[in-house]
Amino acid sequence: MEGLPVRLVIALVVGVACLSVMLNMVSGVEGLAVSELDVRPSPEVTTPGEQDLALTVVDPEGQPVSGATVVVSGDTARLDGVATARTGTNGTATVTVEPTLGPNREQGTLTVSIKPPADGQYADRRGNTRVLVVAE
Structure with a gap:
C-alpha cells in the first residue's frame, strides 16, 4: 500500500469493515462455510x-x-x-x-x-x- 493516498487507504479499510458487518447482519448468508x-x-x-x-x-x-x-x-x-x-x-x-x-x-x-x-x-x-x- 506504499504510495497510495491516505484517504484511499482509509476508504478501503472502512469499506471492508462495513461489508463484513453487513454480511453478518443478513440472515441466510453463510459465506463460504462448508x-x-x-x-x-x-x-x-x-x-x-x-x-x-x-x-x-x-x-x-x-x-x-x-x-x-x-x-x-x-x-x-x-x-x-x-x-x-x-x-x-x-x-x-x-x-x-x-x-x-x-x-x-x-x-x-x-x-x-x-x-x-x-x-x-x-x-x-x-x-x-x-x-x-x-x-x-
Whole structure:
C-alpha cells in the first residue's frame, strides 16, 4: 500500500469493515462455510466374499445427509471396480461388495468417498472411515 493516498487507504479499510458487518447482519448468508461429511459403515469390520454394506453419511453434528453419493473402492483389499449408491432420506445407502485379499495378506481396507449433494453446503475433503477386511 506504499504510495497510495491516505484517504484511499482509509476508504478501503472502512469499506471492508462495513461489508463484513453487513454480511453478518443478513440472515441466510453463510459465506463460504462448508460442513465436512463423514461416513459410518456397518459393519466396519468384515470378511472377504460378497456382502452388503450399509453406509450412513453424516454431517459434523452426526445428523444423516440425504442425496449424497457414496463410492466404495479397493484400497489394500481389492474390489472388481467400484460400488456406488445414493443415500436416502435416512442418510443411508446400501452397496454390495465382494472384497478379496492379496496373497499372504491377513487384512486390508476398502476406501469410502462421498460426493456431497448439490443442494447443500457440504464437502468431503478429509479421509472417511474405512472398512476393514479381515481373513477368516
